Amino acid sequence: MSWILPPGASTFAGDIDFLYYVILVITGIAFVVVEVGLLVFAIKYRARPGRKAQYIQGSIKAEIIWTAVPAVTLVIIGLMSGGVWNHIKGRNSIPPNAIPYEVHVKQFEWNFTYRGPDGQLGTADDFTLRNQLHIPVNRPVELQLIAEDVIHSFFVPAFRVKQDAVPGMDINVWFEATEVGEYEIACAELCGLGHYRMRARVIVHSAEDYQQWLSDRSAAADEE
Ligand SMILES: [Cu+2]
Known part of the structure; x- marks a missing residue:
């Protein structure tokens, strides 16, 4: 389903979209009734x-009903969201086999550092690309x-992932893409005059293409 949201392309999309539409339907019904x-x-x-x-x-009687129904609904949504939140943002949620990247973000660009x-x-063989994340x-x-x-915010709508980057803090975020393709990265925190053009791309490769790209890239870096 891609109504309102762009088609999902990460392992988070199913859970996030399900919660999103559950909440949309509940609040939609409440809106119409009211x-x-x-x-x-x-x-x-x-x-x-x-x-x-x-x-x-x-x-x-009416007051008890209109207080209890939203309270119970809210607790149920909270419990449902809690598991998803923990899976995505929990303290120990990052899978051990995740490929690490360093992302230095500033007005108005994203610099992605790859391990060589x-x-x-x-280490010395790391290399950095501006506004391009290959995974x-x-x-x-x-x-x-x-x-x-x-403060900036890393946001890939297709992956349903968004995370603030805050000066002075080390913040890690993880995700797993499920579809090969190119997706938009947007800065989701108003960060200055150039905020609107602070866009970048994630390029999702197949496993073989990624290895090929990485070795081509490293060879090119050696020549420089
Ligand atoms: Cu920004």
Whole structure:
């Protein structure tokens, strides 16, 4: 289903979309009931010549119902969301086999640092690309977000993943793409005059293409 949201392309999409539509349907029904009720009562009890206003005491029963129904609904949604939240953002949620990337973000660009052929970040063979994140499909990746000036927010709508990058904090976010293709990264935190053009791309490769790309890239970096 891709109504409102772009088609999902990560392992998070199913859970997030399900919650999104559950909440949309519940709030949609509440919206219609409230607005129709408002209109009906406004017309039915409008001022008419000869009819005096009445003092109404209130209804404990009605109050209990309209407090209990939203309270129970909210707790149920909270419990349902809790599991999903924990899976995506929980303290120990990042899978151990995730490929790490360092992301230095500043006004108004994303710099993605890749571990080189040695498979280690923070070594001499690392290389950095501006506004381009290449990842393999069906493999978790972990981004270490480092904001160099103000707060930015890493957002890939197709992956249903969004995470603030805050200066002075080391923040990790992970996801796993499920579809080969190109997706938009947007900065989701108003970060200055150039915020609107702070876009980048995620390129999701098949496993073989990714290895090929990585070795081509490293060879090119060696020549430089
Ligand atoms: Cu930004």
